[in-house]
Amino acid sequence: MPIDQPFDLNLLRLLVVLHRTRSVSKAAEQLDLSQPATSLALARLRKAVGDALFVRTSAGMLPTSRCTELVTSAEGAVGKIDATIMRRSAFDPATARHEFVVTMPDVGEIHFLPRLTAYLSQHAPSCNLRCEQIVNEHMEATLTAGDVHLALGYFPNLEGQNVLRQRLFMHSLVCLVRADHPVVRSKSVPLATFLELPHAVVHSIGRSNELFETLLKKQGLRRRIQLLSSHFLSVPAIIARTDLIVTVPRSIADYYARLENLRIVEPPINIKPYPIHQFWHARFHDDPALKWLRETTAALFTEPSARRARARPA
DSSP: OOTTSOOOTHHHHHHHHHHHHOOHHHHHHHHTOOHHHHHHHHHHHHHHHTSOOEEEETTEEEEOHHHHHHHHHHHHHHHHHHHHHHHHHOOOTTTOOOEEEEEOOHHHHHHHHHHHHHHHHHHOTTOEEEEEOOOGGGHHHHHHHTSOSEEEEOOTTOOOTTEEEEEEEEEOEEEEEETTOSSOOSSBOOHHHHHHSEEEEEOOSSSHHHHHHHHHHHTTOOOEEEEEESOSTTHHHHHHTSSOEEEEEHHHHHHHHHHSSEEEEBOSSOOOOEEEEEEEEGGGTTOHHHHHHHHHHHHHHOOGGGTTOOOEEO
């Protein structure tokens, strides 16, 4: 066979089945082929390897020495292919070795990663979780390429034709001040006080902060931003030691209030709740491992009212 002519790997399975059955008709039946098609495939196989492979005798089709040599390798190759297909058809988290790659804002890490990591540690002990920070403009490309398996958060511009999403829960925004704040002493902050206070604002890869900023602009409201940061990590310590006020998702405020002596107050502006989704690309919709990850994420974080929501294009 010329070296530039590709070898049809289907012929390896034919070789293995013929060697086992010693019959063209029985091999055709097992391979779900017609007998003429099986005979033609055998002729192609003989031409490809340059050997008769099987010799008809009174005892049936007997393999040549070259055939016996090839069958050993063919059985190994076919076995590996079958094993790969079977592994893809089922994912056993208890024994699987897999690395899941997700992306989310750093504020999302506070909400998602502790529970998700704890669940994987218990139910998928040999699987790893890697969290990448991807800018919004590159989110769809990384999902398409498979560089990221799942995006978690509020990404309203992630609307590609082949990007699928599932709503997990609705988020709302609240404000945080230090517990002994000299001005904010009630469960809510008046608008005039809110605008006079110095603010901490975090701009991360998520888009939830834009909801609030857009609402302020629509109402013609301006505030003093004393601190502008790209990360949420230092926010609770800063708020606890200053008179600043910060607006954050409610679940994050609950978490921060457990870390520092902080108080949650309602903002003076009506901020509608916004949806948090998990996003993935249609290319990997049927991947068993990634399907398990999505189902796990949904089970851990989906609100009861949204549990029956089907995945749909973003």
